[in-house]
Amino acid sequence: MNLDNGIIYVDVDGVLANWVQGLLSRINEAHGTSYVHDDWNSWDASIVPKGKKWWDYTSDREFWQHLPLYPWARELFMHAKVTGMPMAFLSSLPVKTPDVLEARREWLDEHMQGLWKWKPSEHLISANKKELVVHAGDLLIDDSPTNVNAVRNIVGAEVWCLAQPWNRGITQDRLSPNVILHRLEHLRKE
Numbered sequence: 001m002n003l004d005n006g007i008i009y010v011d012v013d014g015v016l017a018n019w020v021q022g023l024l025s026r027i028n029e030a031h032g033t034s035y036v037h038d039d040w041n042s043w044d045a046s047i048v049p050k051g052k053k054w055w056d057y058t059s060d061r062e063f064w065q066h067l068p069l070y071p072w073a074r075e076l077f078m079h080a081k082v083t084g085m086p087m088a089f090l091s092s093l094p095v096k097t098p099d100v101l102e103a104r105r106e107w108l109d110e111h112m113q114g115l116w117k118w119k120p121s122e123h124l125i126s127a128n129k130k131e132l133v134v135h136a137g138d139l140l141i142d143d144s145p146t147n148v149n150a151v152r153n154i155v156g157a158e159v160w161c162l163a164q165p166w167n168r169g170i171t172q173d174r175l176s177p178n179v180i181l182h183r184l185e186h187l188r189k190e
């Protein structure tokens with residue numbers, strides 16, 4: 001692993017923002033169900049009622065503005081920052097809800113503020129194909145099997161998959177938040 005001149009890219013949904021809980025709260029509210037985070041264990045979307053799509057529940061700005069924060073999120077961001085490597089948020093915004101970019105920026109500025117001299121939203125990159133952004137020498141921290149597998153095809157790029165119920169199929173470098181924090185500490189430049 002040679003990350004000397006690389007960039008750390010941190011995904012937002014599923015890594016920092018609890019998008020799944022946000023979605024399940026909306027579904028539970030609408031249909032009287034009681035799904036919890038760990039029930040979302042694949043992207044086959046069997047939880048979404050027939051005739052509905054998940055984006056039917058997430059198309060308003062408020063959804064994105066009020067996504068809950070994972071308990072480790074600020075610490076993970078802080079650890080990435082103090083490595084001394086440049087870092088950015090790399091988020092793929094759903095094409096079905098195109099109006100959410102501003103809400104995403106507001107979310108980052110609210111929840112990641114105070115850890116950086118810049119506004120966090122100034123370091124937001126939106127790309128639905130992350131393999132177009134990540135290069136050899138970069139590190140991506142992500143939760144999506146699609147992104148993890150796509151970026152693993154880039155020779156020299158490093159991918160750490162944050163363990164979530166929906167990425168159990170990933171066998172290599174599927175890591176708990178604590179292990180990710182620990183690994184980031186080892187990337188720190190002297």
Ligand SMILES: [Mg+2]
Pocket residue numbers: 011012013014015142143144
């Ligand atoms: Mg994600």
